Amino acid sequence: MARAVPETHDEILTAAARRFAATGYRGTSLQDIAREVGCSKAAVLYHFANKEAILTELMAPAIAVFQDLGDRIDRATDPAEAQRVAAEGFVDLAVRFRREIAVLRGELPELLEHPAFAHLQRISERLIDALAGHPERPSARIAALVLLAGISEACGEFLDIADEVLRPALLALVTRGLEPAG
Amino acid sequence: MARAVPETHDEILTAAARRFAATGYRGTSLQDIAREVGCSKAAVLYHFANKEAILTELMAPAIAVFQDLGDRIDRATDPAEAQRVAAEGFVDLAVRFRREIAVLRGELPELLEHPAFAHLQRISERLIDALAGHPERPSARIAALVLLAGISEACGEFLDIADEVLRPALLALVTRGLEPAG
DNA sequence: TCAGCTGCTGACCGATCGGTCAGGCATGCT
DNA sequence: AGCATGCCTGACCGATCGGTCAGCAGCTGA
Numbered sequence: 001m002a003r004a005v006p007e008t009h010d011e012i013l014t015a016a017a018r019r020f021a022a023t024g025y026r027g028t029s030l031q032d033i034a035r036e037v038g039c040s041k042a043a044v045l046y047h048f049a050n051k052e053a054i055l056t057e058l059m060a061p062a063i064a065v066f067q068d069l070g071d072r073i074d075r076a077t078d079p080a081e082a083q084r085v086a087a088e089g090f091v092d093l094a095v096r097f098r099r100e101i102a103v104l105r106g107e108l109p110e111l112l113e114h115p116a117f118a119h120l121q122r123i124s125e126r127l128i129d130a131l132a133g134h135p136e137r138p139s140a141r142i143a144a145l146v147l148l149a150g151i152s153e154a155c156g157e158f159l160d161i162a163d164e165v166l167r168p169a170l171l172a173l174v175t176r177g178l179e180p181a182g
Numbered sequence: 183m184a185r186a187v188p189e190t191h192d193e194i195l196t197a198a199a200r201r202f203a204a205t206g207y208r209g210t211s212l213q214d215i216a217r218e219v220g221c222s223k224a225a226v227l228y229h230f231a232n233k234e235a236i237l238t239e240l241m242a243p244a245i246a247v248f249q250d251l252g253d254r255i256d257r258a259t260d261p262a263e264a265q266r267v268a269a270e271g272f273v274d275l276a277v278r279f280r281r282e283i284a285v286l287r288g289e290l291p292e293l294l295e296h297p298a299f300a301h302l303q304r305i306s307e308r309l310i311d312a313l314a315g316h317p318e319r320p321s322a323r324i325a326a327l328v329l330l331a332g333i334s335e336a337c338g339e340f341l342d343i344a345d346e347v348l349r350p351a352l353l354a355l356v357t358r359g360l361e362p363a364g
Numbered sequence: 365t366c367a368g369c370t371g372c373t374g375a376c377c378g379a380t381c382g383g384t385c386a387g388g389c390a391t392g393c394t
Numbered sequence: 395a396g397c398a399t400g401c402c403t404g405a406c407c408g409a410t411c412g413g414t415c416a417g418c419a420g421c422t423g424a
Contacts (some may be wrong), residue, residue: 026208027292030412043372046415076370106288106335110209138343139351145339146355150332153288157327161320169321173328177359190401212382224384225402233382375411377414384407393398 009047011037016054020103021156025055025111042164055059055103056116063120069093070123079181086177088146091170094155095163102156104119124148131174133181140179149179191229193219198236202285203338207237207293217224218236237285238298243277245302251275252305255312261363268312269360272330273352277345306330313356315363322361329359 015036019028030051031091034041048054067088076082094101112121129135131144151170158166186338201210212233216223230236251271258264276283286293294303311317313326333352340348 023292024288031410039371040373041412042374042414046370046372050408053410105291106206109287110205138347139354142336142340142343142348142351143355145336146329146332146352147359148332149335150328151331152325153331153335154324158324161324165320166324169324170328172321173325173359177329177355211380221390222383222403224404227383228400228402365424367422367424370420371418371419372420373416373418375415377412379411382408385405386403388403391398391400392396394396 008039008043012039012044012047012054013058017058017099017103020055020058021099021105024105025103025107052114052116053155055111058103059100062093062100063117065093065097066120066123070126074125076130079130079133081176082130083133083181086127087174088171089102089175090127090131090151091167094151094170098155098158098166101152102159105153105156108152131178133179137179143177143179147174190219190221190225194221194226194229194236195240195296199240199281199285202240203281203287204239206287207285207289234296234298236312237293240285241282244275244301247275247279248305252308255308258312261312261315265315265360265363268309269356270353272309272313272333273349273356275347276333276352280337280340280348283334284341287335288336298304313360315361319361325359325361329356343361 011073012033016028016033019032019036022028023032030041030044034044037044044054048057069086072085072089073082076085111117112124128141128144128148131148132140133144134140151174155166155170194215198210198215201214201218204210205214212226214222215236216226219226225237231241251268254271255264255268258267293299294306310323310326310330313330314322315326316322333356337348337352
C-alpha cells in the first residue's frame, strides 16, 4: 500500500480533523483515524509521536493567531480599545478557524488543563477580562463568558455559512451583548 | 460495610453529579463514582442498571422542566410571545439547573443523539426557532444558537453566583442579543 | 549487486472501560 | 431454628484504548 508520493502525513491530519470535529478528541480513536485514511493504526503512529501530537499540529495555526490576539489585547491603551480589539479579533479567529475550534467542542476546558496548552489558559482569561470591560462587574463577566463560550461552541455549526454572512452577524451579536467598557 | 439505613442510592447519585460536572459523563468511570462513594463498582451497578441510568435519573427533573418549556413555546400565539417565553423559560431553566447542565458540558450534542434523549433534540430545535424569531434569517439563527450554546456551556462556571444576580444578567444579555421577532 | 533508508504492517502489550456473576453477611419473618 | 431477602463484595469477562516492536516491501545511491 506504499504511495508514489507519500502524502500520508497530511491525509492523517485532515482525516483526524474530520473525526475530531465529528466525535471530539477523546471520542476519536487512533483506529478511527487510521480507518478513515485507509492505513493501519501503526502507520498513524509512525507519522505522529502520539495522539496528542496530531491535535497540536492541527491546532498550531489557530493557536498562533490566538496568541497574537492576546498580545494585541495587551498592547491596547485603554479598556474600550482592548474590548474592541478583543471582540473583533475573537470573531475573526472564530470565523477563520471555526473548523479547528469545532474540534475542541466541549473538551476545551480539560484540554486547557493539559500542560501543552496551559499557556492558552492565561490568554483566554485576559480575553475575557478585555471583553467584559468591567472585569469586576458580575453581569459584564457573565456576558463575556457566555458570548465567548457560545461562539466557541456554536461556530462548528456554521461550517456552511459564508464568512461574509457569519462575521458581521457574530460581530453585531457581540457588540450588542457586551456592556460598553470605560 | 452495610449501612443501618441504606442511603447508598442517593449517595451514588450525588457523587456521580460531582464527578460528571468535574470531568464529564464519558470522562467519569463507574470506578471513579464508586471510589467517591466508598463502595465497590459492583455496588453502583446494583443500585443502577447501568451507567446511563445514573445520568437519566440525575437529569430527570431538568428534562421534565425542559419538556414543559417546549410545550409552553408551542402554546404561544405569536412569534414575539414565543420568543419571550423561550428566552425567559430557558434562562430560568439554566439558572435553576445549572449544576445539571454543567454535567452535560460539551457532551450534549452526542448525548442528544442517543435514543434515550432523542426527543429532546426536537424540543431544542423548536427552542432555537422561537429564540431566533425569524428562523429563516441567518443572523437571527446565529444569535439564537450562540446564546443558547453559550448559556449551556458557561452556566457551570456560575455556581457561586447568586440566582438574583445571574438571572437578570442572563436575561438582559439574551434580550440585547436576540433580534426582535415579528 | 547490495546495503540502507523510508513507509508501513500485523501482532502484541498493559491498562481501563462497562458490565456480569456467584456467593457472603446481615436482618427480619415464619 | 430455618429460610428468604436486601445489600454488597471480589473475581472475572470481552472490548477497546494508546502505544510498542520486529520485520517486510520498495526505492536509492554507492
